[in-house]
Amino acid sequence: xxxxxHCLQKSGAISIFVAFFFCLFLTGRAQDxxxxxDKLDLGSLSGSFQVDAQNYFQDSLIGTPNFPQxxxxxxxxxxxxxxxxxxxxxxxxxxxxxLQGFVRNTGSGIPYRFARYRNDKLDITLGNFYxxxxxxxIFRSYEAWGLGFDNVMDGASVKLTGLKGVVLxxxxxxxxxxxxxxxxxxxxxxxxxxxxxxLLNDLLGFSKYVGTQMRIGASVVSRYQKDTDPVYVLxxxxxxxxxRAQVSNQHFNFYAEGAYKINDPSTVNNRIYKPGTGLFVQGxxxxxxxxxSISAKRIDNMDYRSERSATFNNLMLNFLPPMTKQxxxxxxxxxxxxxxxxxxxxxxxxxxxxxxxxxxLGGKYGTGIAFNYSNIHGLExxxxxxxxxxxxxxxxxxxxxxxxxxxxxxxxxxxxSKKFKGSMMLMNVTYNKDLFKQLTGFFTTSEVHSFISIxxxxxxxxxxxxxxxxxxxxxxxxxxxxxxxxxxxxxxAPHWFIAAFDEYNYGNYKDELQIHYFTGxxxxxxxxxxxxxxxxxxxxxxxxxGGVCRNVPASNGFQVSVSGxx
Amino acid sequence: MLISKSITIQMQKLFLTLSSLLLLxxxxxxxxxxxxxxxxVNVKNLKGQIVTTSKFGNDGNPFVxxxxxxxxxxxxxxxxxINEVYDDWKEETKVKIIAxxxxxxxxxxxxxxxVNGKSWDYEVYxxxxxxxxxxxxxxxxxxxxLFNGKGELVxxxxxxxxxxxxxxxxxxxxxSPKK
Numbered sequence: 001x002x003x004x005x006h007c008l009q010k011s012g013a014i015s016i017f018v019a020f021f022f023c024l025f026l027t028g029r030a031q032d033x034x035x036x037x038d039k040l041d042l043g044s045l046s047g048s049f050q051v052d053a054q055n056y057f058q059d060s061l062i063g064t065p066n067f068p069q070x071x072x073x074x075x076x077x078x079x080x081x082x083x084x085x086x087x088x089x090x091x092x093x094x095x096x097x098x099l100q101g102f103v104r105n106t107g108s109g110i111p112y113r114f115a116r117y118r119n120d121k122l123d124i125t126l127g128n129f130y131x132x133x134x135x136x137x138i139f140r141s142y143e144a145w146g147l148g149f150d151n152v153m154d155g156a157s158v159k160l161t162g163l164k165g166v167v168l169x170x171x172x173x174x175x176x177x178x179x180x181x182x183x184x185x186x187x188x189x190x191x192x193x194x195x196x197x198x199l200l201n202d203l204l205g206f207s208k209y210v211g212t213q214m215r216i217g218a219s220v221v222s223r224y225q226k227d228t229d230p231v232y233v234l235x236x237x238x239x240x241x242x243x244r245a246q247v248s249n250q251h252f253n254f255y256a257e258g259a260y261k262i263n264d265p266s267t268v269n270n271r272i273y274k275p276g277t278g279l280f281v282q283g284x285x286x287x288x289x290x291x292x293s294i295s296a297k298r299i300d301n302m303d304y305r306s307e308r309s310a311t312f313n314n315l316m317l318n319f320l321p322p323m324t325k326q327x328x329x330x331x332x333x334x335x336x337x338x339x340x341x342x343x344x345x346x347x348x349x350x351x352x353x354x355x356x357x358x359x360x361l362g363g364k365y366g367t368g369i370a371f372n373y374s375n376i377h378g379l380e381x382x383x384x385x386x387x388x389x390x391x392x393x394x395x396x397x398x399x400x401x402x403x404x405x406x407x408x409x410x411x412x413x414x415x416x417s418k419k420f421k422g423s424m425m426l427m428n429v430t431y432n433k434d435l436f437k438q439l440t441g442f443f444t445t446s447e448v449h450s451f452i453s454i455x456x457x458x459x460x461x462x463x464x465x466x467x468x469x470x471x472x473x474x475x476x477x478x479x480x481x482x483x484x485x486x487x488x489x490x491x492x493a494p495h496w497f498i499a500a501f502d503e504y505n506y507g508n509y510k511d512e513l514q515i516h517y518f519t520g521x522x523x524x525x526x527x528x529x530x531x532x533x534x535x536x537x538x539x540x541x542x543x544x545x546g547g548v549c550r551n552v553p554a555s556n557g558f559q560v561s562v563s564g565x566x
Numbered sequence: 567m568l569i570s571k572s573i574t575i576q577m578q579k580l581f582l583t584l585s586s587l588l589l590l591x592x593x594x595x596x597x598x599x600x601x602x603x604x605x606x607v608n609v610k611n612l613k614g615q616i617v618t619t620s621k622f623g624n625d626g627n628p629f630v631x632x633x634x635x636x637x638x639x640x641x642x643x644x645x646x647x648i649n650e651v652y653d654d655w656k657e658e659t660k661v662k663i664i665a666x667x668x669x670x671x672x673x674x675x676x677x678x679x680x681v682n683g684k685s686w687d688y689e690v691y692x693x694x695x696x697x698x699x700x701x702x703x704x705x706x707x708x709x710x711x712l713f714n715g716k717g718e719l720v721x722x723x724x725x726x727x728x729x730x731x732x733x734x735x736x737x738x739x740x741x742s743p744k745k
Binding site: 044046047048050078080082087118130131132135136140142143145167199213215246248249250253255282284285286287288289290291292293295319321322326327328329350351352353354365366368370413415421456458460463464465466468491493494497525527528529530542544546547548549550563564565566 | 602605639646650673674681695700722729730
């Protein structure tokens with residue numbers, strides 16, 4: 001590795017990695033003459049990129065903020081190099097300036113770079129890494145480009161898999177700040193963690209005899225942040241512990257995870273010294289044509305970050321997913337629920353069934369039915385009058401009268417003929433809108449009720465040409481009133497598509513706010529490359545058009561997006 | 567063609583970087599005729615067992631890796647459509663389809679009931695924190711990769727529109743063993 005030294009002098013972040021790869025390439029060539037192998041292994045380089053550009057018209061109707069640069073652009077390029085057991089990668093990101101709806105600062109840089117060595121016993125990464133312990137209840141580092149979310153760690157991650165049936169993980173590092181587009185301004189807190197998981201079948205040697213898998217795991221995470229508070233004694237090392245168990249076989253799965261966080265006064269929990277607890281339980285039964293899943297979660301004061309004063313989506317250490325169905329139809333995403341880390345008790349049940357084909361109910365191709373029910377309440381809190389620093393007390397099953405979210409959902413999918421397919425969804429939602437205006441989760445009762453109906457049909461006109469249409473309606477008595485939506489999409493497989501869709505807030509109680517969110521889009525796809533262009537006004541959220549689902553911010557203007565994997 | 571004087575330094579750097587890397591990539595391709603292979607990453611099967619992707623294979627026959635998610639309508643449509651003709655495909659080309667769900671902890675426990683509820687016949691794995699997704703540079707789902715009998719990547723495709731499954735079959739036929 002000595003011939004790399006002249007390459008490592010700093011001449012700017014970009015020059016470093018260009019030089020690194022060039023040297024790797026040159027060294028590979030130099031070895032050619034000394035070893036004369038039959039087949040030269042230069043490794044392989046792959047990657048991906050995406051550039052989203054948007055122009056912003058002033059839109060006083062939907063209240064767009066002033067955007068003096070007129071055009072925004074978010075882009076990234078990932079490069080990934082592998083050679084045998086070694087891999088390395090880099091990601092360059094540019095926000096010039098940042099698209100509306102994303103929190104990153106304007107600028108560009110390299111927020112992600114790593115080197116990794118892996119064999120069948122050891123896996124070590126230096127630099128940036130993503131990792132999850134169990135279901136993420138005390139630690140999860142991940143990214144979602146479309147949402148502008150990336151809480152990548154920067155440090156070291158080691159995984160040991162030498163003993164059969166046992167996986168040990170250790171991590172240490174700092175976290176990426178949501179505003180930063182390079183490796184500067186990382187979290188003030190230093191995070192350390194370890195996780196162990198054991199597959200009992202392998203460790204105790206009864207794999208061959210039992211079809212049911214049993215695994216147990218435990219994790220610990222600790223965050224160190226200096227205490228500079230002049231009045232209070234704040235804990236500098238805040239630890240969280242979790243234990244989990246999982247039993248599964250061909251027809252049945254069961255998962256349980258419990259977590260405990262020691263006192264962690266933070267901005268989000270109003271600086272109380274109360275410890276946090278979390279419990280998640282899930283059970284499922286399935287056989288061909290039928291799947292049933294029931295889960296329950298109780299969270300009490302489990303917001304956990306790498307800095308005490310961090311808020312919103314910044315510097316989160318754990319992942320507490322909402323106990324609600326993840327939707328992709330536009331009007332079904334009008335009332336998205338977010339887990340209240342300060343306290344909630346939720347329940348979700350789901351059944352999916354395929355009525356067999358060639359029966360009277362199922363029809364020639366069978367009919368799919370999916371039913372989902374979610375119900376989430378806040379916890380009943382009793383203010384701790386003897387020690388206000390401890391905040392409040394709760395009982396295990398005690399819930400407040402106020403409902404946070406409730407959804408009943410039925411979806412039916414049917415193929416009518418070789419040319420015609422359709423699906424229909426009906427859902428009834430109760431949503432507590434005041435919840436999402438408060439940081440701390442203290443609430444008022446402002447419940448929104450909405451009944452949403454959706455029809456999605458596609459007709460294959462010719463072998464390569466399909467017309468798809470969606471009709472959606474959300475009957476809402478309060479909030480912004482009722483909405484209607486229509487979408488038409490025409491695809492010329494495998495390369496072209498054109499689509500137009502409109503969401504119309506016709507029921508808005510203010511006449512001038514009864515606006516159309518109309519967008520026209522067209523795209524060209526070739527292998528793994530995609531170019532789309534569109535024009536119009538779009539509400540933020542998931543959009544499934546042109547064959548992919550993407551998260552988009554609110555906008556009004558021209559949009560262009562280029563992406564690919566190579 | 568107008569080139570504005572106000573192209574920022576960052577834009578120039580980006581352009582320089584992209585072009586030099588493109589050259590590097592192209593020259594790399596000219597030197598090394600090996601097609602990339604499936605990277606070695608851990609994923610979980612529906613029973614929760616950890617499986618290493620280097621063990622994926624189809625006894626010398628082609629296999630497809632398809633990234634999907636329970637909330638991705640085009641993904642579910644694609645896998646439903648192919649499921650109807652999967653037996654014919656297997657008989658003709660001996661192809662195996664491996665469906666990798668990128669559902670995270672919000673939905674990962676529901677993947678097994680979901681897949682059974684749809685009566686899919688695929689080998690399904692869960693890539694809960696996106697490790698395989700990142701290693702294969704997947705940006706949006708659905709994303710389909712076709713590997714030949716030697717485990718080399720020969721074709722990939724992003725997005726699904728009705729009719730795309732015909733192109734996938736055509737690509738599989740090109741590399742499958744002749745009867």
